[in-house]
Amino acid sequence: MENFQMEEAVVKEYDSKLMRRLLTFTKPYLSSFGLVIIIMFVLTIADLYIPKLVKDVIDNNINGYTRDYSILKSYSPESWKIGDLYIKEGNIKNAVKASIVYSDNAYYLVEGRVNHKEPYKFVGDKLLQGKNIFKSYKIKPSEIKEVRRSDAKGVLNKTMLMLFLSILVFLLGYIQVYLISKTGQKIIFDIRQKLFRHVEDLSLSFFDSNPVGRLVTRITNDVETLNEMYTSVLLNLIKDAFLIIFILVAMFLLNVKLALITLFVIPVITAAIIIFKRYDREAYRDVRVKLARINAFLSENISGMKIVQIFAKEEKKYKEFANINREYFDASYHQLQIIAIFRPFIDLVYSLALAALLWFGGIRVINNNLTFGILFAFVSYLQKFFQPINDISEKYDILQSSMASSERIFMLLDKDERIKNPDNPVSIETLKGEIEFKNVWFAYKENDWVLKDVSFKINPGEKVAFVGATGAGKTSIISLISRFYDIQKGEILIDGINIKNMNKEDLRKNVATVLQDVFLFTGDIKGNIRLNNDEISDETIISAARYVNADKFIEKLPDKYDSYVNERGTTFSQGERQLIAFARAIAFNPPILVLDEATANIDTETESLIQDALEKITENRTTIIVAHRLSTIKKADKIIVLHKGKIRETGTHEELLKREGLYYNLYQLQYKDLA
Template identity: 40%
Template sequence: MSGGHIPFSHKGRSPINAAPSKGSIWIMLQQMFNRVPSKWKFSFLIISLMLLISLIEFSIPQLTQYTIDEVIPKKKYDSLIWIGAGILGAALLLALLNYLNSYVVSKVGQKAILDIRNSMYDHIQRLDMKFFDKNRTGDLMSRLTNDVNLLQQLISSSMLQVVTDTVTFLAVAVYMLFINWQLTAVLLVTFPFMFYITRVFGKRIRLSFRSVQSSAGDVSNQLQDSISGMRLIQSFTNEEFESARFAERNHENMVANIKSVRLRSMFSPIIDLMNNIGLVAVIVFGAWQVMEGKFTIGLIVAFLAYLRLLQSPVRNFSRVISIVQQSAAAFERITEILDTKPEIIDKAAATELPSIKEKIDFQLVDFAYDQGVPVLCNLNLTMKAGQVTALVGSSGAGKSTITSLLIRFYDPQQGRITMDGHDIRDVTLKSLRSQMGIVSQDIILFNGTIRENIVYGMLDAYDEKIIESAKAAHAHDFIRSLPDGYDSQIGERGVKLSGGQKQRIAIARALLKNPRIIILDEATAALDTESEHLIQEALSRLMINRTSIVIAHRLSTIQKADQIIVLEKGNVQEKGTHEQLLRSNGRYKQLHDLQFPQLKAKT
């Protein structure tokens, strides 16, 4: 660490951070439309509603023109009642149709959002561990929640407006050209400028929102890290340091938001200015034509009403575009996840893996998490079925990596791993992983009841099986002593339980699965001496006729293993039983003497 730098990166961004793609808005609308259930029936209904709405909106200026040019000059008093009733009826019908239009679009849109969120969550669960190694939890949560919510905002309030306004604009423009092309041509002079401004600002607004959402992901990352590590923060009295880190991320988000607000604040007034220029042109040119006797006053009034209908979509679009562009940026971040392809997948011709009966082989396996930094090098290793194989060695020697490769969280760059001669890349992931139960030092429990956490090992297990597994893990007695027994809430990550209790729940969960292969990664590290003794007894019985892989730093827990593999620098340095390795006076003997110096003194 160089002079005075804090030991964390303040500027790190998630690797998923691509530039917006051209035409993403239309791709977004198209893909969301494809997710709409019964989309063609829905389209027919919406188009019918929009046509009716447009027809009614067209009729009201016609009634206004008729009143001014016919009813008032000719004093048709009787017609006033019918015209008033017609305008009121049209307004009521228009309100009803707008309600139906908005409700139908919002309801169908919510179903599309439901499908997107479910698809995204399902896809994330199927991605490789490499993906989660490279992307931070907070950013992924931000994409799954905030970005999807932005799409929900688009559908709920803006998508209907964009579609309806586009149809209204085209219909009104065609009709205005039909009734008076000269006046319409004067008005439309400003529209090319508005379209150009919209295009320029739209691109900049989308880029600015992209920055906003990226910085929001950084804020989420900081929150996730801080809240999950609050015990560490407070124990080191680093509250001020963490507050400063959060304030910096929060400030970056504020700066990005201010830039976005500045662009939106500039855009709307420019569009309003263009609209007012068009209004001035219509009034001046129309008034001149009236004074020349070429237009009637009713035509000008009706034309101004049509002008409002024509300018309203443009004005609305200037307001909606920020939501649309924000949604486009969110959609790009979502599709980056959905377009990420998992590398660890079943082959087309993958077969079911039979229950292991003979052995597990690592044959000339090379693996590196990062290119150029090897973890395993030409590893040859055999584990016999039904036996206990212990993996020991220095930190970083590759012990946990071996189990991660075995369960296919990763695939080796070279070599192969077989079970009874079956390459594990040629069998289905489900048949491979269903044979394994894992209990690690990093205990993962879900916020819920003890029963829910144990039954996670076999979702359809009966109470008898759950209790049997808990007893085998020596967890039943302490569970029964709790006020709600197996229905006791354990809190987030089991915060209401002790370390030993959490570990025994995790062991019970793995035992309920009744796996053919048990992987214990420092499984007893969090237990006190008494609990460790009880668990060791239970595991000794349960390892019979199972293939067990034990990763341990505490050599006292593996002395009865059938085979101890000593790993150094990604390869096997020595192997044998506890007694054989002690007699060989190699690396295992060194590790043993470091942990048991009193025994070394006696020898």
């Protein structure tokens, strides 16, 4: 449990090597990512162009009356009439210059060019501006529509363009999210497939030292964490970079002074992010450790719930869990406090920047040194500028979690504890079943020898039993025959061929093993006998079940061979599970059959059902038996007695009893009452 917690405690902000390895999974989907980046580029431009349109509507249309006009002597196309005068936009040659001003909720036509950025006042029908005196005409409400016709048209055109851009942003946004999500799921699918394939290829020695729960976490939780990075962080960082750069460019193009005011907040934000990263990383690490403790505690106690209830330790375990849960709560609360400070602080910086912008820009608008449209655009850009900054805490947590998850995933992928096939394997199909061990030395851990210089030979069709005390090496021998582990010294030959020169899959097709603890998969009985081998027909399955007398209980089930099997087959008795395992072995019809304590936990009635089946299925088939029951091993052609990893005696049941050696002692201790 402690190693698991230490593993969870590893939290990296960013690791370029890990990121490069993660990016290798994106290579098959570079075209999709390229398309997403192009869409992001277009989206960013379209999104930032909308405030520019609003600015143009305000300055060029809503306040469009400030443009230049001319008074014509007579009607002209695109001119309109105010009183007895004809007015047209622009400076017309040989025409009287004119302006339109808005004052006291009314529009006025002024003969002459008025500077709209300078103050003016009306005295009667005269407009005074500095030393200039202009004659003015009040425009009737009925004439306003003609005066502002082009502005109304401009508002309509720009509004339609804004509507089009908004729809475009929506559609492109949908396509972007769809592509990112789909591509992210494809990448996660590939990673999960690669992980599972890698785990399948690992030797059993790896599973001896690694908890199943941890491996499940790697393939599920850690891989899913990477999905968030691919979809929520990786491309969004590119989008945020586009957004910030384009906003700054747009600001400087609109007004340099206002843009510089906005830049003053960047050092403050940078300092806040650095401080936040430091404290959030420590808090995040603490949360992961506490969460790991909860997971470990739950896994252990739920698995051992039967023991907890037998000894009435529910209250004690509840208090232990309450303490661990409280620690996790405190750690999570501490991290939330850090996030709770960061987000409002960024909002405060935004408010201060907005206040500075409104103060500086507002005074300039009042003094007619800046248009209201530009100020509005800056307010919009400032809000968009802070959007990615506000999301940084969430993205930073995802990035930290992704780095930790990717490190654990690559640690698993880098495990090279595989039983490797030779480069040029010997071609084999059906073996005869001759097995020979030549001076075999084997250890699960370095120099802790389980088998020491073991040599024996089993002829095709022979029934050989291995007996000995616990830890003598019996189970190790049958594991080595199927090459679940590799030996350190010596040779293991089948039909005269070193098993290291065989394709391990071809080798294992020729060996069927029935274990003491039978594992049944979720599904039905047929699927558990067939094991997804479509070459095994239903008729073969039924024949195999009858052969081992499994049909006696299967035929009584409502759905017979289609009866549902839950995980590990817990609805069946131990004996029924063993009979299904025997049927499985017979259905595959291997030349070599291994029985590892296969009848150890079967009741006497069930054993009687399989004894005659054992007689039949071992005919013309090399059979290796590891068992304590005398009824299973006394008819063996040869019994090999192991003690502390060495072969001490070999012979038939009667021969070994006559020697009165180790086998005789085992017989006296274990089998005398059963004889």
